[in-house]
Amino acid sequence: xxxxxxxxxxxxxxxAVLGFAAAGFISNDALxxxxxxxxxxxxxxxxxxxxxxxxxxxxxxxxxxxxxxxYQPSLCCGxxxxxxxxxxxxxxxxxxxxxxxxxxxxxxxxxxPPGLFANTCHEGDKGLSCPEDTPQVQPGQKASGAAIVIxxxxxxxxxxxxxxxxxxxx
Numbered sequence: 001x002x003x004x005x006x007x008x009x010x011x012x013x014x015x016a017v018l019g020f021a022a023a024g025f026i027s028n029d030a031l032x033x034x035x036x037x038x039x040x041x042x043x044x045x046x047x048x049x050x051x052x053x054x055x056x057x058x059x060x061x062x063x064x065x066x067x068x069x070x071y072q073p074s075l076c077c078g079x080x081x082x083x084x085x086x087x088x089x090x091x092x093x094x095x096x097x098x099x100x101x102x103x104x105x106x107x108x109x110x111x112x113p114p115g116l117f118a119n120t121c122h123e124g125d126k127g128l129s130c131p132e133d134t135p136q137v138q139p140g141q142k143a144s145g146a147a148i149v150i151x152x153x154x155x156x157x158x159x160x161x162x163x164x165x166x167x168x169x170x
Contacts, residue, residue, distance in 0.1 A: 026081065026088050026128040050098035051139040052090050059083070059109040066110065077121035077128065080106075085130035086137045 061083045066076035083106075084091060090098040106112065123129050
């Protein structure tokens with residue numbers, strides 16, 4: 001019986017840690033993936049399909065704040081981060097088509113000029129920084145940007161409460 005509690009506790013702690021794990025940034029490579037600076041080399045390398053779907057995502061997080069004709073960097077880059085940070089693990093993976101797929105949808109819904117985000121959004125050597133506590137969208141999970149962060153935070157709170165109750169009962 002004690003063995004099962006120990007396994008359950010470890011599983012709950014692992015789930016909590018993985019749920020809060022975040023890439024920490026949106027890489028410059030991801031920003032350039034669909035911008036004007038993408039290289040022809042990527043045409044020679046087959047990319048895997050993105051494990052998360054951008055098709056049904058809520059792009060109003062970006063389109064409601066990043067508007068032309070004068071695209072304000074603070075609004076556009078902030079909106080991009082709010083939308084993309086929950087996907088940073090996937091869009092930073094250069095072996096997948098996640099970044100190009102995401103930017104295709106962003107440009108489809110926002111009708112942004114080519115390279116807007118790649119040319120405008122710069123924070124550091126690695127790319128755009130994401131809040132460290134940003135939960136990552138999981139494959140098969142429907143995401144709507146900031147809304148998914150709230151839902152995952154609630155799920156992690158339940159997992160943490162379960163872990164505490166297991167510890168207290170041991």
